[in-house]
Amino acid sequence: MTPVDLSRTVLHAVRRAVDEDALRAPVPARVRIERTRPGGSGDYACAVALQLAGPAALPALEVARILRDRVAAEPGIGRVDITGPGFLSFTLDAGADTAARHELVREVRERGPRYGHGDALRAEVLQFRHAREVRAAVSAHAVRALVVSQGARVRVSCETASDPDWERLGVGVDAHGVPPTPLTAIRPVPAGADAGELLERLGPDATRWGLLRPAGHDRAPLGDDLLVQGEANALFLVRYAHSRARSLTRGAALLGFDGAYEADSDARHPDAHALLDLLADHPGVLLAAARHRAPDRLARHLEAVARAFFAFHDSCPPLPIGDEKPSAAHRSRLALAEAAGTVLAGGLSLLGISAPEHL
Template sequence: MTPAELSRTVLHAVRRAVDEDALRASVPARVRVERTRPGGSGDYACAVALQLAGDAGLPALEVARILRERVAAEPGIGRVEVTGPGFLSFTLDAPATGDRAVLDAVREQGSAYGHGDALRDEELRLHHAPEVRAAVTADAVRRLLAAQGARVRVGCEEGPGDVEWSRLGVTVDAYGTTPAAVTVIRPVPAHATAAELLERLGADAVRWGLLRPASHDRAPLGDDLLVQGEANPLFRVRYAYARTRALTRGAAALGFTSAPDAAPYEDAARPLLVLLADHPGVLLAAARHRAPDRVARQLEAVAHAFFDFHDSCPPLPSGDEKPSAAHRSRLALAEAAGTVLAGGLSLLGISAPEHL
């Protein structure tokens, strides 16, 4: 079950409760579900009971219990809990067919997994300040929108003042004052030129440093972006990708290849599978909100889940162990994670080297 399907399932439960007169409240147009935060319960959480409590004239906990009864038996729902002041927390079933569908989609679409045509009818104009962070952000937003089918042109208020933008992969279609009916890209400035940043950090680290923070936050651009260690998120993401490629090479040397349906996945694989299933929705939301930082955070989460999975369920046999069906399934999941990491980095304009 995808987050969109879960949202519709909860909304259907609300309608049922209202139709059955268990709740006397207006049915919302949509219900928002979110990934559970670290330390929380379940896979997803929803605050719809708190939203409806006032209208229904009932405590949020009571509203949550009413909805829980109507959601718990739905296909794809493993467990529903009421937590805190009235949140619904969902643990999803993950049948092998669902896992296979996600991994097949990643294999079929490759680095374009998560691209779509939801914005195919939109013709958009972006305009940004003559400043390096604004230019790089506008370029990343263009890539995200184009990946969802939109036609995009990018303009700059002045220019071309910083001739080093091209070394960061930035292109500008037009220069001049801000026209009407455009989206203005104006993040907190980097307070440095492209040339200064490129000399110190290189293109990949500069782009990550500029894009990883939300546009309203300052962009930290210290030398820690070059550190090859777990504390550096960019290194961790790229190292996760490089590790997935090394696994494929290692498997070939041992004479086996991946197969997503060779064996059921262990519980330790579940967080990674959920993140891969969520990936198309994350890319679409990042495009709609003009927020490339969402993609960066998604890649960090995928890398973290990949290493947890890798350490708990090694895709390669060790010692005298022979390759098994479980190893073939694990390798398929690792390769899918690598594909998603490479595709996400590409949308941010960052390379994904196979060796680090």
């Protein structure tokens, strides 16, 4: 069971309690699930009981007891405890958790860069409009890719003639002018520079990342630090993580083995768990980024995946070290590392940024 699955399970328990009149409170739009902090109990925790206590006019501990009884019976849940003033602490069923991890890695590897694509927006026909400004054009292009990944149909128009340099950024426009039909305007804070200048100084990939990584209402930092090959540069970190994942595959082939998620020796390792959680979150991140017209959400998620990948890579090496022989644990670690590389490649593609095999 992933954090997303657990969030849905708790939300379902809240709805049941409300429907059964055991709880009189509005059902929240979502329930936030977090990894249990060091020293805490269980695998995950949430504060939904504290959130609902006021509207329900009940003590948080009473709300927690109402929800605990309904969550504990759900498949995949081993135990639910109440801690502190009313936190729910969840211990997952070991067998179900193992099956979920296997299924997650299998799905990523099977679907490839399209992992996380869906049809939640299949009924939507959207029209976006943007000004003749490079950040607006790049943002509209990325938003288009995101909503299409969730099944929507989209048409993008620019208020006036396109800048010819946009083609070098991979940006296309379907129409010019302002049609009479309802449109959604894509209006981030302007970049303060034109496409030609940015391309000459940064190149297409760094330009797109610099324009898309900040939220639309924030100014886009477009300094030369976007070209620095170091951990402080998030774009380099994400692309290097992808490149490293691909190099692991090549290294394993030279040693005569490939990835197969079959060993659970690292299953409870916090770095493996953190990476698995982020991969499980990827479909939800894509859908949220599409619905909110926010490619920055995807960029931040890719950065988190890259950092989790390197933490896992360092603590659970996918390739044998020294005289070690390849083992089931190495095959499992390699499969997880390859899945992370796949998610990074797919996410970068949606942002219109290349994911080179070598850096």
